[in-house]
Amino acid sequence: MNHSVLLVDDDPNVLHGLVRVLRHQPYRIYTARSAEEAVQVVKARGVDVIVSDERMPGMSGSDLLAWVAENCPEVVRIVLTGHPTAETAIRAINEGTVYRFFTKPCRPAELAVAIRRALEFKLQLVFPQPEG
């Protein structure tokens, strides 16, 4: 099992905190401080799940997830935002076709479970389970 998850947030402390609480999870964690950096990581490493903040300098989280949905649809997308608005939620669903939408503060266990489910969801997408 060689899964990887990319966490995107412009606040490094958030990334450090998430890496600490997810350290025992069975996947490799990458972090990116901006959407632009995240695009580079996705292109270079090909991650399984991406968890992105919404408001960041430069490209926004919903733009990033829309880009991922368009260019790397196999990467499962999760939003983790401290500033949830109806507008961003709608964009995340319609353009980013996100798998989960979390608001900060979010309990680490919930996020960890969502990422696990996202990985399982991805397996189903790529290798559909035979009927019965």
Place this chain on the structure above:
Amino acid sequence: MTKVLIVDDMPGIASLLAKNVAAQGYEPLVAHDGFEALRLAAAEQPDAILLDVMMPGIDGLEVLRRLKADERLEPIPVILVTARQEADDVVAGLDAGAHDYVVKPFQAAVLTARLRSALRVRDAQDAVIRVNEQLRAEIEERKRMETELAQAQKLESIGRLAAGIAHEINTPIQYIADNARFLEDALDELHAVFRAVDRLLAAESDGPLPHVSLAGLRKAWRDADVGYLIEEGPRAVRQSLEGVEQVSTIVRAMKQFSHQGGDRKQPVHLNHAVENVLTVCRNQWKHVAEVQTALADDLPRVPCLPCELNQAVLNVVVNAAQAIAEVVEERPGEKGTITVETRRNGDWAEIRVTDTGPGIPEEIRSRVFDHFFTTKGVGKGTGQGLAITRAIVVDKHGGSIDFETGPGRGTCFILRLPLAGASARECEVGRGALPAGAPAACAETTSPVGPCETY
């Protein structure tokens, strides 16, 4: 039908006048003395009055004075009817508010012409009064709307602030909670190590250490990933404390920002106010701009309405962030700069907020402070921010607001507040006059608005 009241004690003249009046298509009312005239005038509200001066009882001039003293009768035009030798009475009558006079014996055509003229003037006056009332009502309405809009803008900016502040607080809460959970787990894991160490220490007191007990410690050590915990534990604590500091700073700034100062001016540290504003609206600029401050050390406290001042500065800073956002949107990854300066300029305190936005196009410079004027898309701005800032700075503080701008070189808004004696000047301020000694800044700015328009 137009009613004309004829007042004459001589029945012959009264009926002659009545006949002339009726011939013009007006309805004549006749009174034979002053009392009857006042009674009829009050009851019938005639459109004009032909008033004989020489009458027994109360004379025409007295009737005129009483008519003019009555608010309801005062607008009715009065034409005095006098004998030739009563020139002094004519002067007294005109001074007392009579519209015109005719001298007996009169020509019917002259009398009716003067009557028509009086009615025309009366109609014109009525029209002016009506228009005035309409204007007054419109002004009232406009004032009421402006008050409501100012309130709405304030609520809107508070709403925006609250959302931004929620974000500013939620983010540190996220990692403080993550770090706390991490430390909790870390302590659990270290517990196994501590127990192994404890066992070793207990065993040591009984003699030389058996090899097997060290293996237990090594396993606990490895399982706990002690190296990682030793490195990450202190970092987690330090970053959590940073987060706590960030939350406290925001909460403190918010408390001071929303400080209700009431309607009285009080001495305000402009530098503190500026720092508070920058903190509470950090979320609105941090994604698009860096903020640099150059706050003067020698700035005395400025007499201000604290809450209003905060609002004024907030609007200008948010405006700067929005201007920069327009530029930055097209160049992802880049940030602009908002420079906030305070300085003393003679009897004035200045706050300068400079952005690296696109600058204000020439054709809209004169409308920047207009209510409802906005270049932002529908739903993005009420077009009230700068109008309200101007009202706060100019009308409420007797200050001035200007801007310097040029295409591609950003905009600098300059808020000036009088340092002292603000209360003595307040009466002038209400009319928007600029106190003496205002810096001649409007000469050097490219803006046609600001203090210039108050001259």
